[in-house]
Amino acid sequence: MDRVVILDGYTDEPAGLGVPPYLDVYPRYVAGAVWSVDRSIDVKYFTIDQARANWADFVKVTNEARLLVVIAGIVTPGKYLGGEPIKLEEIEKVANVVTQPIKILGGPVARFGYGSAGGTVAIPRSRFQRYYDLVVTGDVDLVVYELLRNNYQSSKVSPALVHIDYSLINQFAVLGAGIVTQHPNYGKNLIIELETYKSCPRYITSGCSFCATVRYGPVKYRDARAIIEEVRALYNLGVRHFRLGRQADFYTYMAHDTGKLEYPRPNPEL
Numbered sequence: 001m002d003r004v005v006i007l008d009g010y011t012d013e014p015a016g017l018g019v020p021p022y023l024d025v026y027p028r029y030v031a032g033a034v035w036s037v038d039r040s041i042d043v044k045y046f047t048i049d050q051a052r053a054n055w056a057d058f059v060k061v062t063n064e065a066r067l068l069v070v071i072a073g074i075v076t077p078g079k080y081l082g083g084e085p086i087k088l089e090e091i092e093k094v095a096n097v098v099t100q101p102i103k104i105l106g107g108p109v110a111r112f113g114y115g116s117a118g119g120t121v122a123i124p125r126s127r128f129q130r131y132y133d134l135v136v137t138g139d140v141d142l143v144v145y146e147l148l149r150n151n152y153q154s155s156k157v158s159p160a161l162v163h164i165d166y167s168l169i170n171q172f173a174v175l176g177a178g179i180v181t182q183h184p185n186y187g188k189n190l191i192i193e194l195e196t197y198k199s200c201p202r203y204i205t206s207g208c209s210f211c212a213t214v215r216y217g218p219v220k221y222r223d224a225r226a227i228i229e230e231v232r233a234l235y236n237l238g239v240r241h242f243r244l245g246r247q248a249d250f251y252t253y254m255a256h257d258t259g260k261l262e263y264p265r266p267n268p269e270l
Contacts, residue, residue, distance in 0.1 A: 001040060002065075002067075003041065003042040003043075003044060003061075003067075004041055004042070004044070004065060004066065004069065004144075005043075005045075005062045005065045005068045005101070006027050006030055006031060006043065006071065006179070007094065008023075008026075008027050008047045008048065008071050009070060009072030009085060009086025009107075009109075010048065010071075010072065010080075010083060011071060011072065011075075011108055012073075012074045012076055012077070012078065013073070013076060013108055014211045014212065014213050015200070015213045015245070015246050015247055016246040017193055017245055018071075019082055020082035020183075020185050020190075021185045021188075021190055021191050021241075022082075022191045022192075022193055023180065023183055023185075023190060023192055023193065025173070026140060026141070027071055027176075027179055028173060028177065028179055028180070029140075029141035029169060029176055030071070030106070030144050030176065031172075031178065032171065032172030032173060033141040033142070033144045033148070033172050034144060034148060035175045035176065036145060036168075036171055036172060037149055041148075043179065045179050046058055047083060047184060048084070048085070048086040048090065050184060051094075062098045062100075063098055063099065063100040064100070065101045066102065067101050067102050067104065067147070068098055068102070069104045069140065069144060070086075070094060070095075070104065070105050070106070070107075070132075071106055071140065072085070072110075073107040073108025073111070073112065074115060075108050075112065075115065075212050082185075088114050088123065091105070091114070091128065092128075095128075095131035102133050102134075102152055102154055103131070103132045103133050104136060104140065104144065104147075105131075105136065106140025106143070108212070109125065110128070110140070110159075111136075111215070112125070112212055112215070113125045134147075134157065134159045135159060136160075138161040139162050139163050141168075141172055142161045142162065142168065143157055143159055145168065162217075165220065166220065166223065169195075169222070170222070170223070170230070173195075173226070173230040174230055177230065177233040177237055177239075178237065180192070180237055181237060181238075186238070187238060190239060191241040191242065192241065192243065194227060194230065194243065194244050194246060195222060195246040196222055196227060196244060196246065196247045197222055198216050198219065198220045199214060199219045199248065200213045200214050201255060201258050201259075201262070201264050202214060202263075203218055204261075211248075221254050221258075224270065251266045252264055252266065253270065254267045254270040255267050
Protein backbone atom coordinates (compact mmCIF):
# COMPACT_ATOMS: atom_id res chain seq x y z
CA MET A 1 0.00 0.00 0.00
CA ASP A 2 1.32 3.42 -0.93
CA ARG A 3 1.65 6.11 1.72
CA VAL A 4 1.42 9.88 1.41
CA VAL A 5 2.53 12.10 4.29
CA ILE A 6 1.19 15.62 4.74
CA LEU A 7 3.23 17.89 7.01
CA ASP A 8 1.21 20.92 8.04
CA GLY A 9 3.63 23.73 8.79
CA TYR A 10 0.57 25.99 9.22
CA THR A 11 -0.66 28.80 7.02
CA ASP A 12 -1.91 32.25 7.90
CA GLU A 13 -3.24 34.50 5.15
CA PRO A 14 -5.51 37.54 5.08
CA ALA A 15 -8.20 35.11 3.88
CA GLY A 16 -7.48 31.85 5.67
CA LEU A 17 -6.35 30.73 9.11
CA GLY A 18 -4.37 27.52 9.58
CA VAL A 19 -2.60 27.72 12.94
CA PRO A 20 -4.32 25.49 15.57
CA PRO A 21 -7.06 25.39 16.59
CA TYR A 22 -7.75 26.28 12.93
CA LEU A 23 -7.31 23.85 10.06
CA ASP A 24 -7.10 25.50 6.64
CA VAL A 25 -8.10 24.02 3.31
CA TYR A 26 -4.66 22.96 2.02
CA PRO A 27 -4.15 19.67 3.92
CA ARG A 28 -7.78 18.62 3.45
CA TYR A 29 -7.75 19.31 -0.29
CA VAL A 30 -4.45 17.44 -0.68
CA ALA A 31 -5.82 14.42 1.16
CA GLY A 32 -8.93 14.54 -1.00
CA ALA A 33 -6.82 14.75 -4.14
CA VAL A 34 -4.94 11.61 -3.09
CA TRP A 35 -8.10 9.66 -2.27
CA SER A 36 -9.74 10.84 -5.50
CA VAL A 37 -7.09 8.84 -7.35
CA ASP A 38 -6.81 5.84 -5.01
CA ARG A 39 -8.81 5.40 -1.82
CA SER A 40 -6.50 2.65 -0.61
CA ILE A 41 -3.55 5.05 -0.15
CA ASP A 42 -2.52 5.52 3.47
CA VAL A 43 -2.53 9.27 4.15
CA LYS A 44 -0.68 10.33 7.30
CA TYR A 45 -1.18 13.87 8.59
CA PHE A 46 1.24 15.57 10.97
CA THR A 47 1.35 19.10 12.27
CA ILE A 48 4.82 20.60 12.55
CA ASP A 49 4.40 20.58 16.35
CA GLN A 50 3.70 16.85 16.29
CA ALA A 51 6.77 16.28 14.11
CA ARG A 52 8.95 18.28 16.49
CA ALA A 53 7.71 16.33 19.50
CA ASN A 54 8.34 12.93 17.88
CA TRP A 55 11.00 13.71 15.31
CA ALA A 56 12.47 10.21 14.93
CA ASP A 57 9.04 8.65 14.44
CA PHE A 58 8.03 11.30 11.93
CA VAL A 59 11.19 10.78 9.87
CA LYS A 60 10.77 6.99 9.94
CA VAL A 61 7.13 7.08 8.87
CA THR A 62 7.83 9.64 6.15
CA ASN A 63 10.83 7.80 4.71
CA GLU A 64 8.52 4.82 4.17
CA ALA A 65 6.15 6.94 2.05
CA ARG A 66 5.97 7.52 -1.69
CA LEU A 67 5.23 11.21 -1.30
CA LEU A 68 5.76 13.99 1.25
CA VAL A 69 3.73 17.19 0.93
CA VAL A 70 4.84 20.11 3.11
CA ILE A 71 2.30 22.93 3.51
CA ALA A 72 3.51 26.29 4.81
CA GLY A 73 3.22 30.03 4.44
CA ILE A 74 2.65 32.79 6.96
CA VAL A 75 1.59 35.76 4.85
CA THR A 76 0.39 37.79 7.83
CA PRO A 77 2.77 36.88 10.68
CA GLY A 78 1.47 37.23 14.23
CA LYS A 79 1.63 35.81 17.73
CA TYR A 80 0.14 32.34 18.03
CA LEU A 81 -1.09 30.43 21.07
CA GLY A 82 -2.08 27.15 19.41
CA GLY A 83 1.16 26.27 17.66
CA GLU A 84 4.42 27.54 16.23
CA PRO A 85 4.58 27.80 12.41
CA ILE A 86 7.37 25.99 10.62
CA LYS A 87 10.65 27.90 10.47
CA LEU A 88 12.85 28.44 7.43
CA GLU A 89 15.52 26.08 8.71
CA GLU A 90 12.89 23.42 9.39
CA ILE A 91 11.56 23.56 5.83
CA GLU A 92 15.08 22.79 4.67
CA LYS A 93 15.84 20.29 7.46
CA VAL A 94 12.79 18.18 6.63
CA ALA A 95 13.87 17.91 3.01
CA ASN A 96 17.41 16.95 4.03
CA VAL A 97 16.50 14.14 6.43
CA VAL A 98 13.56 12.77 4.45
CA THR A 99 15.37 11.19 1.51
CA GLN A 100 13.12 8.43 0.15
CA PRO A 101 9.83 9.95 -1.05
CA ILE A 102 9.13 12.57 -3.68
CA LYS A 103 8.99 15.91 -1.88
CA ILE A 104 6.52 18.69 -2.65
CA LEU A 105 6.40 22.14 -1.07
CA GLY A 106 3.05 23.91 -1.30
CA GLY A 107 1.04 26.74 0.19
CA PRO A 108 1.82 30.46 0.31
CA VAL A 109 5.53 29.83 0.96
CA ALA A 110 5.82 28.19 -2.45
CA ARG A 111 3.76 30.90 -4.18
CA PHE A 112 5.12 34.01 -2.55
CA GLY A 113 8.28 33.01 -0.67
CA TYR A 114 9.06 32.81 3.03
CA GLY A 115 8.23 35.88 5.11
CA SER A 116 9.36 36.06 8.72
CA ALA A 117 7.71 39.31 9.75
CA GLY A 118 5.41 41.98 8.36
CA GLY A 119 7.16 44.61 6.27
CA THR A 120 10.21 42.44 5.55
CA VAL A 121 11.26 41.16 2.14
CA ALA A 122 10.30 37.50 1.64
CA ILE A 123 12.96 34.89 0.95
CA PRO A 124 12.26 33.85 -2.67
CA ARG A 125 10.64 30.49 -3.36
CA SER A 126 13.52 29.65 -5.71
CA ARG A 127 15.62 28.93 -2.62
CA PHE A 128 13.60 25.79 -1.95
CA GLN A 129 14.03 24.27 -5.39
CA ARG A 130 17.31 22.68 -4.30
CA TYR A 131 15.47 20.81 -1.53
CA TYR A 132 12.13 19.83 -3.08
CA ASP A 133 11.23 17.98 -6.25
CA LEU A 134 8.31 20.33 -6.87
CA VAL A 135 7.86 23.83 -5.44
CA VAL A 136 4.23 24.46 -6.29
CA THR A 137 3.46 27.95 -7.54
CA GLY A 138 -0.06 26.88 -8.47
CA ASP A 139 -2.59 24.80 -6.53
CA VAL A 140 -0.84 22.11 -4.52
CA ASP A 141 -3.84 19.79 -4.38
CA LEU A 142 -4.16 19.80 -8.17
CA VAL A 143 -0.43 19.13 -8.58
CA VAL A 144 -0.66 16.17 -6.18
CA TYR A 145 -3.71 14.88 -8.06
CA GLU A 146 -1.88 14.97 -11.40
CA LEU A 147 1.27 13.48 -9.89
CA LEU A 148 -0.62 10.42 -8.70
CA ARG A 149 -2.48 10.15 -11.99
CA ASN A 150 0.93 10.09 -13.67
CA ASN A 151 2.23 7.33 -11.39
CA TYR A 152 4.42 9.64 -9.29
CA GLN A 153 6.43 10.88 -12.31
CA SER A 154 7.17 14.45 -11.23
CA SER A 155 8.74 15.30 -14.60
CA LYS A 156 5.29 15.00 -16.17
CA VAL A 157 3.61 17.48 -13.84
CA SER A 158 3.80 21.27 -13.94
CA PRO A 159 4.11 22.92 -10.51
CA ALA A 160 2.14 25.88 -11.87
CA LEU A 161 -1.16 24.02 -12.38
CA VAL A 162 -4.23 25.93 -11.18
CA HIS A 163 -7.91 25.04 -10.97
CA ILE A 164 -10.09 26.62 -13.65
CA ASP A 165 -13.21 26.09 -11.52
CA TYR A 166 -14.39 24.37 -8.34
CA SER A 167 -15.41 21.02 -9.81
CA LEU A 168 -12.39 19.09 -8.53
CA ILE A 169 -12.06 21.12 -5.33
CA ASN A 170 -15.62 20.23 -4.35
CA GLN A 171 -14.73 16.57 -4.76
CA PHE A 172 -11.46 16.92 -2.85
CA ALA A 173 -13.12 18.82 0.01
CA VAL A 174 -15.57 16.01 0.75
CA LEU A 175 -13.12 13.14 0.33
CA GLY A 176 -10.40 14.93 2.29
CA ALA A 177 -12.63 15.57 5.29
CA GLY A 178 -11.38 12.37 6.88
CA ILE A 179 -7.99 13.92 7.55
CA VAL A 180 -9.47 15.91 10.46
CA THR A 181 -9.49 12.85 12.71
CA GLN A 182 -5.66 12.97 12.74
CA HIS A 183 -5.50 16.60 13.89
CA PRO A 184 -4.39 17.06 17.53
CA ASN A 185 -7.34 19.39 18.19
CA TYR A 186 -9.91 16.91 16.84
CA GLY A 187 -12.67 16.26 19.36
CA LYS A 188 -11.73 19.38 21.28
CA ASN A 189 -11.69 22.89 19.83
CA LEU A 190 -10.85 22.23 16.17
CA ILE A 191 -12.14 24.98 13.85
CA ILE A 192 -12.43 24.27 10.12
CA GLU A 193 -11.85 27.02 7.58
CA LEU A 194 -14.43 26.95 4.78
CA GLU A 195 -13.71 28.41 1.37
CA THR A 196 -16.55 30.24 -0.39
CA TYR A 197 -14.48 31.94 -3.08
CA LYS A 198 -10.96 32.72 -4.20
CA SER A 199 -9.20 36.09 -4.38
CA CYS A 200 -10.85 39.48 -3.78
CA PRO A 201 -13.34 41.56 -5.80
CA ARG A 202 -10.84 44.44 -5.64
CA TYR A 203 -8.59 42.35 -7.90
CA ILE A 204 -9.56 44.62 -10.81
CA THR A 205 -7.74 47.56 -9.15
CA SER A 206 -4.91 45.51 -7.57
CA GLY A 207 -6.54 45.60 -4.12
CA CYS A 208 -4.97 46.77 -0.88
CA SER A 209 -1.22 47.40 -0.93
CA PHE A 210 -0.64 45.23 2.16
CA CYS A 211 -2.66 42.20 1.02
CA ALA A 212 -1.59 39.21 -1.10
CA THR A 213 -5.09 37.82 -1.60
CA VAL A 214 -5.58 39.52 -4.97
CA ARG A 215 -2.59 37.58 -6.31
CA TYR A 216 -4.86 34.55 -6.60
CA GLY A 217 -6.36 36.15 -9.70
CA PRO A 218 -9.96 36.83 -10.74
CA VAL A 219 -12.67 35.95 -8.25
CA LYS A 220 -14.12 32.43 -8.52
CA TYR A 221 -17.21 31.74 -6.46
CA ARG A 222 -18.04 28.34 -5.02
CA ASP A 223 -21.57 26.96 -5.18
CA ALA A 224 -23.35 26.98 -1.81
CA ARG A 225 -24.52 23.38 -2.26
CA ALA A 226 -20.91 22.20 -2.49
CA ILE A 227 -20.06 24.02 0.75
CA ILE A 228 -23.01 22.35 2.45
CA GLU A 229 -21.82 18.92 1.28
CA GLU A 230 -18.37 19.63 2.72
CA VAL A 231 -19.85 20.71 6.05
CA ARG A 232 -22.04 17.60 6.11
CA ALA A 233 -19.01 15.35 5.60
CA LEU A 234 -17.09 17.13 8.35
CA TYR A 235 -20.07 17.20 10.73
CA ASN A 236 -20.59 13.47 10.28
CA LEU A 237 -16.98 13.02 11.42
CA GLY A 238 -17.66 14.95 14.61
CA VAL A 239 -16.52 18.48 13.67
CA ARG A 240 -18.67 21.14 15.30
CA HIS A 241 -16.82 24.40 14.72
CA PHE A 242 -16.57 26.14 11.35
CA ARG A 243 -15.39 29.51 10.10
CA LEU A 244 -16.51 31.22 6.90
CA GLY A 245 -13.22 33.03 6.86
CA ARG A 246 -11.45 32.02 3.69
CA GLN A 247 -12.84 34.96 1.76
CA ALA A 248 -11.77 38.55 1.38
CA ASP A 249 -15.18 40.02 2.24
CA PHE A 250 -18.07 38.11 3.80
CA TYR A 251 -20.62 40.42 2.18
CA THR A 252 -19.41 40.04 -1.38
CA TYR A 253 -20.14 36.34 -1.84
CA MET A 254 -21.86 36.06 -5.24
CA ALA A 255 -21.97 39.87 -5.39
CA HIS A 256 -23.48 41.62 -8.39
CA ASP A 257 -21.03 43.03 -10.95
CA THR A 258 -18.03 41.11 -9.61
CA GLY A 259 -15.16 41.69 -12.02
CA LYS A 260 -16.68 44.97 -13.18
CA LEU A 261 -16.87 47.07 -10.02
CA GLU A 262 -14.15 47.49 -7.40
CA TYR A 263 -16.85 47.35 -4.73
CA PRO A 264 -19.57 45.08 -6.18
CA ARG A 265 -23.12 45.26 -4.88
CA PRO A 266 -23.99 42.60 -2.27
CA ASN A 267 -26.36 39.84 -3.24
CA PRO A 268 -28.34 39.24 -0.02
CA GLU A 269 -30.46 36.47 -1.57
CA LEU A 270 -27.35 34.30 -1.70
